[in-house]
Amino acid sequence: MTPEDSELIQQFQKGDTAAFEILVRRYERPLFTFLLRLTRDRHKAEDLFQDTFLRVLKALPRYQGKSKFSNWLFRIANSVVIDAGRKDQVRRRNFLNDEQKVYEAESHAEPPDRAVERSELLHQVEEALASLPEKQRRVFLLRQHGDLRFKEIAEILDEPLNTVLSQMRYAVTKLRNTLSAEKES
Amino acid sequence: MANNKTDLCQQFEQTVWTYLDDDLSPPERSDWKNHLKACAPCQQTLSQALTTEQTYRSLPAYSVSESLIQTLVSQAPSPLGLRNQWSKWQKHLTVRRLGSSLVGAALVVGGIYVFNRYRRTGKLAS
Numbered sequence A: 001m002t003p004e005d006s007e008l009i010q011q012f013q014k015g016d017t018a019a020f021e022i023l024v025r026r027y028e029r030p031l032f033t034f035l036l037r038l039t040r041d042r043h044k045a046e047d048l049f050q051d052t053f054l055r056v057l058k059a060l061p062r063y064q065g066k067s068k069f070s071n072w073l074f075r076i077a078n079s080v081v082i083d084a085g086r087k088d089q090v091r092r093r094n095f096l097n098d099e100q101k102v103y104e105a106e107s108h109a110e111p112p113d114r115a116v117e118r119s120e121l122l123h124q125v126e127e128a129l130a131s132l133p134e135k136q137r138r139v140f141l142l143r144q145h146g147d148l149r150f151k152e153i154a155e156i157l158d159e160p161l162n163t164v165l166s167q168m169r170y171a172v173t174k175l176r177n178t179l180s181a182e183k184e185s
Numbered sequence B: 001m002a003n004n005k006t007d008l009c010q011q012f013e014q015t016v017w018t019y020l021d022d023d024l025s026p027p028e029r030s031d032w033k034n035h036l037k038a039c040a041p042c043q044q045t046l047s048q049a050l051t052t053e054q055t056y057r058s059l060p061a062y063s064v065s066e067s068l069i070q071t072l073v074s075q076a077p078s079p080l081g082l083r084n085q086w087s088k089w090q091k092h093l094t095v096r097r098l099g100s101s102l103v104g105a106a107l108v109v110g111g112i113y114v115f116n117r118y119r120r121t122g123k124l125a126s
Helices: A003-012 A017-039 A042-062 A069-087 A097-105 A112-130 A133-147 A150-157 A162-183 B007-020 B026-038 B038-056 B067-073 B079-121
Strands: none
Touching: A003 A017, A003 A042, A003 A069, A017 A042, A017 A069, A017 A133, A017 B067, A042 A069, A042 B067, A069 A133, A069 A150, A097 A150, A112 A133, A112 A162, A112 B067, A133 A162, A133 B038, A133 B079, A150 A162, A150 B007, A162 B007, B007 B026, B007 B038, B026 B038
């Protein structure tokens, strides 16, 4: 049976470092995808990923489980991104080509037609996401990767719920319009 | 069934997310449920919200390199180090609690002394 996050944290607090590895592997993909789509820079995203988990490591012995681990993790990730942004303006680099290669290499198990179709969709979504203002993109990505409720996102971003909801509304409308325009062209 | 967008429908374009999160009060939820039954544009809003999330979530996620995971795991403190860290934290808490108790006790004793003095002499200071 897969252990719950809370069990893993307790095991880690008792000295079982293998429990930490399970947590890292469990959240590696959602967290890294969130950071990568937010920054659009693989190296930057890797640094932020590492910084996030280093902060987690530091705070985990005192973690009391008042909020879900995933909420706590994405809250930390968000503040790591903000801190990094203050130090160094996030570079707007087009990472699509690099990522496309990574994705194509990873999707070799799929039938070719399906892989091409998904790869095209991925490309369109990446483009559409890139065109969103940063605040809208952050709300959208926190929702999708952190699997957070909007009340939780509002808390993490320290914004009123209605502001977060309208950012999501704009983000989704823009994504949908971009995707349907791509389909038509 | 209504086919024209009303102010309520525009409101639902935003509320749809809290509706999906089940974060509305029971009366609000029930009002929206009733509205949805009879409103085609809002049904479309709900289905578009679901489709957008499903489409996005069906896309592949990205991975970090195995070496980065190993670097992170190697940063985890050894069981002994973790226990030391925990006992250090407990010690820190004990010292803080002890400190607060001493300050509290000193305030109570001081208060009693000043009160007694005031009762005897009728003055706070000599």
